[in-house]
Amino acid sequence: MADLHFLANPARYRRFSQRVLPGLSIATVLMLAVGLYLALIQSPPDYQQGDTVRIMFVHVPSAWLGMAGYALLAGLGASLLVWRHPLAALMARAAAPVGASFTAICLLTGALWGRPMWGAYWVWDARLTSMLLLFFLYLGHIALSRAYDEPERGDRAAAILALIGVINLPIIKFSVDWWNTLHQPASVARLGGPSIHPSILLPLLWMAVTMFLLFVLLVMLRTDTEIDRRRLDNAEAQA
Amino acid sequence: MIERLSFGLATGEVLALVGRNGSGKTTLLRALALLVRPEAGAIRWQGVDVTADPETWRGRLAWLGHLEGLKGDLSVAENLRVAERLRGDASPDIGRVEAALAAFDLLGLADRPVRTLSAGQRRRAALTRVVLADAAVWLLDEPLNALDGPAQVAFRVALANHLAGGGLAIAATHADLGVAGGRTLELGRAG
Amino acid sequence: MIERLSFGLATGEVLALVGRNGSGKTTLLRALALLVRPEAGAIRWQGVDVTADPETWRGRLAWLGHLEGLKGDLSVAENLRVAERLRGDASPDIGRVEAALAAFDLLGLADRPVRTLSAGQRRRAALTRVVLADAAVWLLDEPLNALDGPAQVAFRVALANHLAGGGLAIAATHADLGVAGGRTLELGRAG
């Protein structure tokens, strides 16, 4: 975070984002177009899973970004509580729904994929469950940050929650793993072993980078909106 | 708790309830509004016991308690509109509302959510509601609490208008109501 | 919200915060107690910024907010005892407690659960707590609210004693504090 300190001031951040956003938008759209071509058309269907394998190109990157998003929230929470960076609060507010959405996309695509693969939309598997709990942690964060009359208080409460939540994430993951393996040996067939064929790996990595850019783009756009909204609220309160 | 008490009021009169802390002013006001049931005694309006037809009696009352009865999430104007409709008045006259708001210097705050108001500003909004209720009888518990100087003047003007229009009022207070022709009832004991 | 404000107090001085409703008296008191963080500005005690060592500063304060901070289920005496122990004072002197209760005419109510007290009686119990805290600085938000005549006198005597003992006090108020040698700070705007 230290290198981003210069962005802590919303006005300076605004200037930065205005310079970066156009290029970022164009890059994301182009990458997405190419990525979709690679994922949907160019890559071969899996010999076992057929065309459903294409879900993976969305599913896996959103899983990664869902998890990374919560780490981001914790980082922003720390910088709000410790350094009182005003931008951190606004960015956390902007990032939480984006992270939650990626988590939700992972859950949804996983569920849709599960139907043909396992015959059920949902099974109480460790990885699925810990992802679901991550989604709940996001929901708690979003609800808490909006539950206060004064948005600043919501920001700080949510920051505390994010810090405790991030300590708990590994605990949850580890406990859920143990919980599941205790009751039910892995009945879940997973694709791939250690090596994934390059014809799939390339589009996967491409989509991962694309969706990372999309994540950054969405967070920045929403941060701009949050800055405007906060200014509007303050102006209304003054009036 | 309160014993041996009897008083009558004519139209245009105000009665100030005074007395030591704990002498029963709040309790008496709540009894008059039928919010608590007195163990004995009767409240008569034009000679008729009001408990016989509580709804009509309630329709005659405007109430200001220790608590303001305002919703923090609604604006001042919305609060007043809902209060009017809950009293059964379907479409309050906008002009009257504006005049009452202006009297308490609330026009600028009319669209602010009540939760963002200070103690005295809230009190003024509640007084506006009392004025708008257009009721024959005002029951007020410490109406001057938290009001600043100009707001106290506004309250006195509103009260005088109400009395001049043939209304009557009963107010518990530690301060001087400051209205001409007011009567005072001192409750004894406690302290 | 509050801008451009600066004042200093010597020992034995009382500062009355006055101003229209919503001018920021409550907010200023909370900022002085470090209950809200001001956006800019500093509070210095004998030249040292108090935010450097907030615990020591808190130890110097006695606080009376709009809310009394009394537990309805505990008696007046129990409330006072707990408040003293929470301030770190393990065994408050019984004689002092009784004297303070007597000053506010609460001896007869000392064993009553606070929830059965009237508005003014509760306020008096909270004032007793302020007196017992034996703090250098009193921060009071509308201390005269709900007090009857004799209780107002008792408060003035207690305040005068506190000042005479070298203490200082800051009080938000709409009424006259009525203490000799008091200074007044008027907060502007709002209404």
Place this chain on the structure above:
Amino acid sequence: MSGFAALVGRDLRLVWRRPGDVAVVLAFFVVATTLFPLGIGPEANVLARIAAGVLWCAALFSALLSLDRLFAADFEDGTLDLLLLAPWPLELAALAKCCAHWIVTGLPLAALAPVLGVAFGLGPEVLQALAVTLLVGTPTLSLIGGLAAALTLGARKSGALLALLALPLCVPTLIFGAGAIEALATGGDFGAHLAVLAALALVALATTPWAIAAALRQAGE
């Protein structure tokens, strides 16, 4: 009726100002439902067996959790005094409050339950039955919960007390709600169960407004 509409409108408007409040209740419903597999273990056949019961219980808890503020907010800010002093029947005011509560919780709960049912491995017919029973059963929960909320006004720890008062009264609804789905699975008479659920709702509608009004009056004293 103007007062009734005004009160429903006001409560909906208050919720509209804070859409998050409803979202939280629904989120609680989801989280509470997922706790059971975590406590009980992931075996699909056990879970499918208990799904209807768990979902109905979770819906009951969610409705009750959201009820504890039903009258408390009006009580604490003095609005209840104004309702008591309004010159129209307090019974109508009670009904209006419960009605607004059902619109913002019962209705969405009924819509959400089938989605959760999928995670327990329920089939489409059962999912539909789940939604129907909740639709018919939740008004009873709002009314009975409203009564409990009114009775506990001014009591402390009212969260648990409310639940304690309301839960036994809600047991018939729970039994016939979960029972209807069970009946569907085991070839019993789904329609009969549903009819009983509807009858329970009518009984609640006919009795609770009076009880709530009485409770509110004594809370004002």
Place this chain on the structure above:
Amino acid sequence: MSGFAALVGRDLRLVWRRPGDVAVVLAFFVVATTLFPLGIGPEANVLARIAAGVLWCAALFSALLSLDRLFAADFEDGTLDLLLLAPWPLELAALAKCCAHWIVTGLPLAALAPVLGVAFGLGPEVLQALAVTLLVGTPTLSLIGGLAAALTLGARKSGALLALLALPLCVPTLIFGAGAIEALATGGDFGAHLAVLAALALVALATTPWAIAAALRQAGE
């Protein structure tokens, strides 16, 4: 330390004045537990299978229900301002409040659960394990719930919100609590589960008081 003891003592005394409050939480625990057989149906083998999970879930709900007033009462009557102004660490005050909460809920819940377990047909060894896991696990619930209570201070609809915040954080405790009993039944390693439960409690003890204090400070602003 005098302040810590004074605060625990005060909270216990407040509860002692109103023994009904604890009774209500325990009664809720009993009623909630009995609801499940009603919703799920009376088959003995299904019930015994899910008993540990249901009892742990019910204990969790009970603890959370009683938590929503933990700091709210102090907040509403202004006592929280006095705690914030006390010249000793707020972290200790936070710990004292959670400690008092555990004494009046966690302890009695642990004592009561085995009694209810009998109704689900659990054997004596399992009943004992139930009590032990609850004894070790409930402090974590009090601490995490205390954090959620502090975070939601001053927020609206805090009942459901509190549950939404606390439940995901309590999942590990639930899993290892219910899992320990399951382990006992299936010949797994009960001791290892218990050790993890204890470790979770220590982690909560080491982190939550600071977080609670931070939350309380910002609630005062």
